[in-house]
Amino acid sequence: MADLRSNLAGIQSPNPFWLASAPPTNSGYQVQRAFEAGWGGAVWKTLGDPILNVSSRFAAVSFNGQRVAGFNNIELITDRPLEVNLKEIYETKKMYPDHAIIASLMVEPKQEKWHEIVKRVEEVGVDGLELNFGCPHGMAERGMGSASGQVPELVEKQTFWAKEAAETPVIVKLTPNITDITATAEAAVRGGADAVSMINTINSLAGVDIDTWNTIPHVGGKGAHGGYCGPAVKPIALNMVGECARSPRINVPISGIGGISNWQNAVEFMLMGASNVQICTAAMHHGFRIVEDMIDGLNNYLDEKEIPSVQELVGKSVPKYSDWGNLDLNYKIVARINNDVCINCNKCHIACEDTSHQCIDMLKDGQGNPILKVREEDCVGCNLCSIVCPVEGAIDMVELESEHPPMTWNDRQAVLGLVQEKKGNLTP
Template sequence: MADLKVNLAGIKSPNPFWLASAPPTNTGDQIMRAFDAGWGGAVWKTLGQPIVNVSSRYSTVDMNGQRVMGLNNIELITDRPLEVNFREVAEVKKRYPNNAVIVSLMVESNQQAWHEIVKRAEDAGADGLELNFGCPHGMSERGMGSAVGQVPDYACQITTWVKEVAKTPVIVKLTPNITDVIYPARAAKKGGADAVSLINTINSITGVDLDTFVPRPDVGGKSAHGGYCGPAVKPIALNMLSSIAKDKEVGIPISGIGGISNWRDAAEFILLGATTVQVCTAVMHYGFRIVEDMIDGLSNYLDEKGMRSVNELIGKSLPTISKWEELDLNYKVIANVNQDKCIGCGLCYVACNDGAHQSISAKAREDGRTRVDIIDDTCVGCNLCSLVCPVDNCITMKQIDTGHAPLTWKEYQKNPSAHKHLGPHNAH
């Protein structure tokens, strides 16, 4: 069985699965139950000067009967007294010395205030600190959260203040509500951060109640934009994660966050550079118990791949992410339909014909279903048909030999007329 132990900038954890700073980590009781279930670490729900929350607070994006594809919230940081939280931090650390307890912090942009809360958190026994520069709702209106994360200089300044007193590793949590997430990541590094975590939630309005005309969640006939998370945000998170992981200036460990629901998602985040992963929405949907399959599945996967430690997985896919201009223009795949598996639904035909490149022909089969055939000559190998096909492995993309040596856009541009086989679409 593969070793799942990880070490994020000095924070040791029995496995890479952490609870993100969020409602599941609101209390010591929850975190202890999570550790009992198998979670390796937990980032305590953000501590700061206690606030007052509204009711209601959450709303979701559901899709075709699947609930909580995306989750939106307008809940603020902890609404419990600091001393209660710190007392519970100490209690949890005492009872679970081997699990990672990271305390998320957010106070006003004032050196004194930051120094004070860092000391209190570490005195309570935190293994590490996470600076919440990400919350996009409520707190940002008061100059905290994403209001800091969106201005690299502020992020750098506060990280510097924290590092002046911190004895434990400092993770800066980044907001995705910014044009290029690399800049605040570099600022965090410049301020002395030991690691970054991302993504925090994305500004969102999940939907409007078509009867009351009020967006959700409805707070007495009004709503406010919230922070979006859950499976729907995973692709955005993966992209931001990989861009930071590939950036040579940042160069510090990463805790990945954003729509991780199972071991497969976790493996993808780790492959793109995360050392630990943080989970919230999936736990809000199904509870702490989901970690059992995350541990089991990841461990089996590593065994199957012949890896002894999860550390072998970290960043393994990064070298395959390149710029578009470095892709091989002479690489060619075309779709192939396994007629024995085809159920004749015709979805590939209509998708290709209306939505892509008109390279599938359709005719009625004797049984009333649709017979589809790929038109090899015009198929551009876009994948769409294989993506919409409801049958596993019925449409596959097969590589074909173009007889041409690999060619990048840069090389092509030097003399387009030498590559007429690439056709008019790619001529300029």
């Protein structure tokens, strides 16, 4: 049995699965239920001046029968007094001393406000703090959440203020509603952050009701943008984790968040540099007990690969993630159709003919049966045919040996520069 214990900037937990700050971590009752189910840690729903919420609050995007492919919310931070939350944090930590409890915090961008809340929260024994610079709705209209998280100077300053008062590790939770998340991650590091977490939710409108013309969700006929999460955002989150993990200027651990729905997703985030993961939508969709499958799956995966500790996964794929200019222009794959598996639905032919490179021919075999065949010399290896193919194993993407050694775009541009410089002395 592998060692699943996780350590994020000194915050220990029995496994890398934390509940993200959100409705599932609103109260002691919920967090205790989560710990009982097996979650390794919980980031308490964001504390700050208690707010007023609206009804309704959530909406989901279903796609082709997949329920909750994406999830949208317009709920704000805690609506309960700080004292109530602190009492429940204290009780929960006492009951589960080995589980991590992190307090998510959001206050106005003022030094005294940060000092006050950090001190009061640390008094009850939290293991760490997460500064919420990410919520894109409601609080942002009041200058908090993503409104301050989009401004590197404010991220740095507020992190610094929190660190001035903090004795526990400070995690800065970043908003994805920005062009380059490394800019704010670097600001957090400059402010003294012990770790960063990403991503918070993405600005979204789940839909419009085409009969009533109301937004989805709506509050008495009026809507406002919300925050989008769930499986649909996973690729966006994974890229942002990878971009931060490979940046030499972001040298703090990362807590990965964004559409993680199973143990495989968690492994992906850890390989791409996350020291642990935070999960919300999957728990809201399926309940706290989904963590059992996550723990079992992760454990089996590590055992099968003979990896003794989950920490050994962290960052293993980061060296494989780079800029486009560093990719090998001579690497070549082509599609091959296995006619004994293919059902001749022709989806690959149509996709290739209409929207790609017109290299899949509809032919007849010796018996006059229809077959599909790829003209490999015209195939650019785009993968589209294998993506749209409904039959597992009908199309393989196979590597072809190149007649040339690897050459990247950056290599090519450098050599063309030399040609200009040397006017012929380089030529073949």
